[in-house]
Amino acid sequence: MQITAQHVITFLETVAARIKERRDELTQLDSAIGDADHGVNLDRGFTTVLAKLPTVADKDIGAILKTVGTTLVSTVGGASGPLYGTAFLRAGMAVADRFELGPDDVAAALEAALEGIQARGKSTRGEKTMIDAIGPGVDALKAALAAGDDFVIALRKSVAACEAGMQATIPMLATKGRASYLGERSIGHQDPGATSAHLMATVMLEVVEKA
C-alpha cells in the first residue's frame, strides 16, 4: 500500500489535535524533570503547522515535511523545536519530490529523522530523551519490513517498541537535556519528549490503519 500526501496531511492534523488534547499532560511530565513547557511548546508549534497546511496541500510530501520542519524550528523554541524541526526537515529531504511513499520510504524517512535528532542533539540512546522512544521504533519497523511483515503489522510492532522505549526512560538517569541537571533525582520519571514521540508514532499507525 502507498502513503499519499493526503495521508501525511491527515497525520499532521491528527498530531496537532492530539498534542492539544494532551498538552497539559506533556507539560506535567516536563514539570517533574524539566521546566514545565514541553506540551505548550509543541502545541504552539503544531498550531502554526496546522495554519500553514493549506498553503502546501498541493505540494509533494517532501515539501510538506520540510515546511513542517522549518515551522517547528521557527515557532517551538526550547530543545524540542530544533530537534523535531530537524527531524521533519531530514525526513522531508529523504522523500523529496515524492507524492506517494511505500513502507520502505517511510522507514527511510524515519531513519533520516532519527539521525537528524541525534546529530542536532549530540545524543545517543540511553540518555533519557525522545531518542529512546524513536530509536527502538525505527529499528522495529525496519526489522519487521525486512521480515516481510505487511506495513500495518510492521507499524504496530514499531509503535509497541516505541512505547516500550518510552517506558524504559522511567528508570533512566538523564544525561542530556534539562533532566540531567537533576542527577539522581531524574530517575523514576518518564521523559516528556519520549512521550510526545510515542504520541506521533501512534497517530501514524492510526492513519495507516485507516488508509
Added chain:
Amino acid sequence: MQITAQHVITFLETVAARIKERRDELTQLDSAIGDADHGVNLDRGFTTVLAKLPTVADKDIGAILKTVGTTLVSTVGGASGPLYGTAFLRAGMAVADRFELGPDDVAAALEAALEGIQARGKSTRGEKTMIDAIGPGVDALKAALAAGDDFVIALRKSVAACEAGMQATIPMLATKGRASYLGERSIGHQDPGATSAHLMATVMLEVVEKA
C-alpha cells in the same frame, strides 16, 4: 494604704512579664486591624525598662516613672511608643519627688497619663484606641474614691470599667491609628492598645491587692 516605690517596681516587673506572655496575642490582635507588631513593640520596650529598673531602684516614684516613659519613647516606636511613653512621663511629673502615694495621688497620676495620651494622639474617646479602655478606668477610679471606696475596691471597679471599655472597642469603627485605614472593616475587632492598657490595669490591681 500607701503605694511605695517598691510597689511601682513590682508593678513594672509584672507588666513586663505579662506582656512577654501575651506578646503574640497582642500581635495577633494587631494583625487583624493593624500591622502585626503591637505585642512585639511593647515587649521590646518593657524588656529595656526591666533592664533599667536597677539603676532607678533607689529613686523616687516620679523619677522611676519618667525613666520608664523616656525608655518607652526611645525603644518602642510605632504609635504605642510615644503614647505609653508620654503617659508614663506625665504620670511621673504628676508625682515628682514622691516616695509614697495615696489612692488620690495614683488617680491623679493616671489622669495625667490619660491627658498626655490624648494630647499626643490628638484623639478622644470612641475612636477605637487605648483611650477607650483607659478613660473609663480613670473615671471609675475617681468616682469610687470620691464615694469613699477603699482603694482596692475602687481599683476593682476601675479595672472592670477598663475591661468594659476594652470590649466596647470591638463594635467601634476606628477613626484613629492604622485601624482607621480599614474603614468599615475595622468593626468587629478588639483594639490591641485597649487590650494592653487593660493588661496594665489588671496588674496594678494585683499589686495593690497584695500590698
Added chain:
Amino acid sequence: MKKLINNPEDVVKESLQGVALAHADLVKVHYDPDFVVRTDAPVQGKVGIISGGGSGHEPMHGGFVGKGMLDAACPGAVFTSPVPDQMLAATKAVDGGKGVLHIVKNYTGDIMNFEIAAELAAAEGIEVAVVVTNDDVAVKDSLYTAGRRGVGVTVLLEKIVGAAAEGGADLAEVKRIAEKVNAQGRSMGMALTSCTVPHAGKPTFELPDDEMEIGIGIHGEPGRRRVKIASAAEVATMLADPILEDMHLQSGDNVLAFVNGMGGTPQIELYVMYNELAKILQGKGVNITRNLVGSYITSLEMAGCSFTLLKLDDELTSLWDAPVLTPALRWGA
C-alpha cells in the same frame, strides 16, 4: 515562615550591615540609634533631607540615601516607625547649617515619633521643617481621622526634594517643593498575597487563592475591600480610576507614572501593568513624560503592585532629571 534570615530580632540590623558593606562608597550606617547616612554628611551649606519609617519597605528609605536624594534615613523595626532618638541623631548628623527637612509618611506612629524628634532638635537649635506625605486615595480623608497614608509619592518626593536641596534651595523653598509634590501626586495599591512580619511568624492576613485585596497600604494591613482576582487590565482600572477621579487631570497634562512592585512581584508582571496603565492614560489624553517601574516601596515579600501618578511641570521634571547617586536610584552619575 520561609525567609532568608537568622533571628527575626536581628533582621533589620543584619540587613543594615549588608547595606553598609555593599555600599560603603555611598553611605555609612550608624547603629544605636540606627540610621543610614551619606558618607559626606553633613554637607555644609545644604539643607539636610532625612526620612524614616518602619523597615520592610526596602529600598525605601535607606536605598535612597546619597547625593541628590536623602542625607539620612532612619529604619525602625519591621513595619514599626523609628524612635525619636534615631531622627534626632540623624538630624544632627546631616545639619549643614541650613536646616533639615523631615519627610514623614502619614501614619500616627511616624507622625508622633518625628514630632518628638523635631521638638528635641529645635531645643538644640536646629531648624527643622516637616512635610507629611498622604497620597493614598484608598483611604477616605477627613479632619477627624488619621487621614490618608503616605505611600508611593514619598519615593518621588525624596528624589525631587533631594535634587532641590542639592541644587542649593533653602529650607523654605525645599518645603514648598515638597508640599507641591505631595499635593500633585496620588497612589493606590493592591495585593495578591499577604506578607509575613518576621517576628509575627505567620501572614498578617489570609487571602484565598481566588481573591485579592484592593486599597492596601505598605504594612501588610488588609485593604479597603476584598475582590475576586482579575486580569491585569481590570486591576489596572481598579487602581487608576480612583487616582484619576481624585486628581482631575486634564487631557494634555504631563505626568510621571510610577508602577511599583510590593516586593514579591516579578518585573515581567510590573511591565504588563505599566502597559495597561499607559493605555488608560492614553485614553484620557494624559502624557506620561517620565516613568518609574520597579519595586521601590515594598511590603516585605508581598505580591502586588501600586500605581502612583505625579502631575509634572517644568520645575518638577528638571528636578526629577537631576543626577542622583544612591544604592537604589542612580542616573547622571
Added chain:
Amino acid sequence: MKKLINNPEDVVKESLQGVALAHADLVKVHYDPDFVVRTDAPVQGKVGIISGGGSGHEPMHGGFVGKGMLDAACPGAVFTSPVPDQMLAATKAVDGGKGVLHIVKNYTGDIMNFEIAAELAAAEGIEVAVVVTNDDVAVKDSLYTAGRRGVGVTVLLEKIVGAAAEGGADLAEVKRIAEKVNAQGRSMGMALTSCTVPHAGKPTFELPDDEMEIGIGIHGEPGRRRVKIASAAEVATMLADPILEDMHLQSGDNVLAFVNGMGGTPQIELYVMYNELAKILQGKGVNITRNLVGSYITSLEMAGCSFTLLKLDDELTSLWDAPVLTPALRWGA
C-alpha cells in the same frame, strides 16, 4: 494562579510592550520575531553583542540592552529558549560590520537554537562568535552530559563584554574576555518556593513549608537536593562552599560578589545574605572589591537567591566600572 497578567499566551508580548513604552529612550522592541534592541543599533564599527533565552528571568536579558552592555536581546516564551529567527534578525539588526558575539547560557535548547541562527547568519556573511556560560556548580560537569547551566555569571559577563565592545575591542578580543569571565566565575542557587509558569497554571514543584531546594537553576526546575529550611548563615554556607571548592580562591584574591534574588525575595533578605557572604569571604581572606545585590536573573516569582563570585583582575574591574546605560543596570551615565 495569582499573577498580574491577562492571557498567559500574551504575557511576554505585553511585558515587552510595557518595556518599549517605559524605556523608549534606550531601547526599541521589534515583534515577530521578537527582540529588544538599542535605539542606536547597529553601531557602526562596534562588535555587536546579543543574548537571549526564555522569558521569566527579567531583567535579564532585555533589561540589559543599551549603551555599554547588550545591543539586542531575544526573549523566548517563558522558560523556553527563543527561536533561531529571533537571533538571526537580532544579529542582522546589530551587525555594525565588526561581527557579532552571541552570549548563550548552556541549556540544550538555547545552544541548538543559537547554533541554527549562527549557521544562518554565517550563510548571510555575518561573522558570529559564540560564548557559552556554564557557571553553575550545582551541576556536575562532564563531557558526556549537557554540562553545567549558565546562570549568574551571564549577567556579569554581559556587562563586562558590553564594555569591551563599547571600548572598541574586536570580535576575537571580545570573545577572549567573555571566555575569561566565564572561566573565572561560579554560581550556586537555592529556592524557598517554587514558581508558576503562566501557561502551566500551577507551581512547577511542590515544596513543603519546612523545606527548601538547594542547587536550583533559573527555570523553576527542582534543585539537586531538598533539605530542611535553615538560617541565612547556614544557607550562605551551603551556597558559598561549593563555589569556593570549585574556584580555589587564594587569600588576597579580589572578587566581585553578586547576591541575586530569584524574583520573590525582598531586598531586606538579600542584604542579610550579602552580609553572611561577606563574613565567609572575609574568613578566607578574599577581598570583595566589587559587588552587586539585587534581583537580576530571576525565575518569575520564586523566593530564593543565588551567589555568584567572579575573580577580578584590573582588566575585568575597569570593564565592570565602565559606564553602562540600560533599563536595569546604570552607572556613569
